[in-house]
Amino acid sequence: MIVDLFLYFTVYSFIGWLMETAFASITHSKFINRGFLIGPFTPIYGFGAILIILSSNWIENVLGNHYTSLFISILISTLLVTVLEFITGFALEKVFNAKWWDYSDNAMNIKGYVCLKYSLLWGILALFLLKVVHPFLDEIIYSIPALVKRYITAFLAVYFLIDTYKSVISTLNLRKAVMNYSNMSTRKYREIIVKYKRIFHAFPRLLNLNEGIKNRDIRSILNGTINQIKIKIKNRLQT
Template sequence: MENVNILYYFTIYGILGWCLEVAYAAVNTGTFVNRGFLNGPICPIYGIGAVLIIDFLTPFKNNLILLFVTSIFITSLLEYMTGFILEKIFNNKWWDYSKYPFNIKGYICLKFSLAWGIACVLVMRIIHPLVENFIEFIPQFIGAFFLLCTAVLFVIDSIATIDTVLKLNFRLKRIHEISDKIKQKSDTIGKNISDDTIELKRKYEYQSAEFRKKYDDFSEDIIELKETYKKLTDRRNPLHRRLIKAFPNIKSNKYFEALNELKRNAAKK
């Protein structure tokens, strides 16, 4: 496989994969969702998967059973590795098939593995010959310009997306820390109220200024923390919102409740 063809296949199938994801989301949600890890209209996992399938399975494209079985293995391995690596790097599980039977750690499941197998057979038998013919008709200069532009945009988009995910994780960390502080303050107030009430009951001094001042200070701290918490959870960052909508089953390994709060806010109109 020529290097230039690899770039063509990666780009074309990455774009087609994005279109497929958007159509799938539209059927399930009734609205447009910009699917994919990146912001632009390309899903790299589809591009990589297509290149691997074309490279390894072209010799077997006339053997339907072998093509189908091998496609399931390659696409499932790629999906598992992608999910595993993304989770280890960003501490977020971007999709989760745990609710489906015959899944492996939620990264892959039998239902979608079979679907990928069927899709790959269609690609090898029907779609790829059309793509090859399309590439042959592209003038060399126009093709080189197209690949250069898409490569530059892909790199920029990748950097921007990584920055977005890192900022999202930092935001989740801040929400988690503030939530913990609110809980600690509340627990402290509760314990002090309990202890002081018992003590005041003995002394019959429920209206003492010292009693009121102590809890007024605590209340001010909690009010300030709650205001900061509300600002962090209510802030409408469009890039964070897009990622959460693109991966509705995303789970954070460290900040589960904080992410759920952002997901609830993202679901609001």
């Protein structure tokens, strides 16, 4: 059971990353790795899917009636995933003193972390997950030999531990630079900002950190770096 749940978590984390990355890339007309982790996984989708699956199974066992249990499952799934999104957004803001996403302009939002529009979207995704995606995925995972699943799970567990560790360290280093910019040289600060530019491209609201501060404005630093790269490429093509 635990092995299967971990495989579900991995697959749905990958699907979530695909959805987020595709949307961001299409919106900005360039590839954007829309994830906190270095690899192609967005864990909030994996955790959300597990919450939906477990709560749905529990409700169906308690209520029995298919349509009633499905309706209640969608409502509870929507609530659980919304709470998960709120907690994640709140925690990330506490770390960086800035929102990684902000729904303040959307109707019926709570502190900008969640809003009715995206909560309803979570509900639609939960329905699609329970009725279409998960039954198909469940059959595939069920068909994999138990020993093979254990090996795959062990490999993925090690991978996630390494990726999470490296991603957290990177985030803490970036936070230290952003919060304590006055204690480091301009050159060192710029090197750190450029090194972690993927995070800023993935979560554009973080570009507003240190806005307007001379030699510390993140948006200006990254835009300047991009312009320098363009100039170098242009010069090479002309020679």
